[in-house]
Amino acid sequence: MFLEEHDEVIIDDENRSITIKGLKNFNPKHIFECGQCFRWDPEEDGSYTGIAFGKVLNVSKVDDLVVFKNTNFEDFKNIWVEYFDLNRRYSEIKEMLSKKDKYLNEAVKFGDGIRILKQDGWEMLISFIISANNRIPMIKRVIDTLSKKYGVFVQNYNGKDFYSFPSPIAFAETHMQEIRACSTGFRDKYIKKTSEAVILEDFEVNSLREVSGDECRKKLMSYSGVGAKVADCIALFGMQKYDSFPVDVWVKRVMQEFYNAQDxxxxxxxxxxxxxxxxxxxxxxxxxxxxxxxxxIGK
DNA sequence: GGTCAGGGTAGCC
DNA sequence: GGCTACCCTGAC
Incomplete structure (x- = not known):
């Protein structure tokens, strides 16, 4: 069914869970806390619950079992295999990168269960506009508030209500002050202008997956509030442009600490x-x- | 209650 | 391209 190394898949549609035994290169903490996504939160038991493509999912890893809860096999096959990019052989990528230098070798060992999610392009566009000059907990809070107000109710899971990410039209129809009331700060006008532009040109943001990395980033940067760094993130997390190298304050520190790039x-x-x-x-x-x-490191 | 920094961008040269 | 002004918020 998918190529990433694993022993067996146990389907339990009655309890809405899929269990994969011996799945390599998959650690929920690494995946959800490496800064690529904003809509997944840890539960008390160490599992993570989040929403993507209008579906709520709970993911946990216990010993050599990765468990996907609140889904059936149909959705797992059609949505989550793709979302978690389970057809990519991370062992090969990690092996290649580990050989590059000692710092990357160390970093790959540290985050050995990271996978880059294939997230929705539109959601990435707005999410990373919000990320500009902002902190991760704050970004998450803003996205959560916006989704509650302008998204669609999906499901209550574990006592928490989940809402879909708002559509372009939802933002375009909302007054800037209302958007700002969700703690977006000065980014309110970027959200509003970008949404209006997407509506006006009737643009399917995910179509950028079909063009080259450079063309994709160039188009993204034409939107208000999207500079080089934000465009790189959207291209990487929403458009599978793996030749993107987003440089934020942390990567800047890496380059200075490890790669002799002080100036x-x-x-x-x-x-x-x-x-x-x-x-x-x-x-x-x-x-x-x-x-x-x-x-x-580097602080 | 000032100061600082956070996954930067726009606008100007 | 590089530099600067600017932007809002929460934590200390």
């Missing part, structure tokens, strides 16, 4: 990363980001 400008760091790691630059960035942020 390098941000555009040059980006170029440096892309040239160093090539088509897998995005994967390298995620391992490095998770490693330095979790260990607060």
């Amino acid at each position: 390098m400008s941000l555009p040059k760091m980006r170029k440096f990363g892309v040239e160093l790691f090539g088509k897998d630059a995005g994967f390298a960035q995620q391992y490095l980001f998770y490693y330095v942020r979790e260990n607060q």
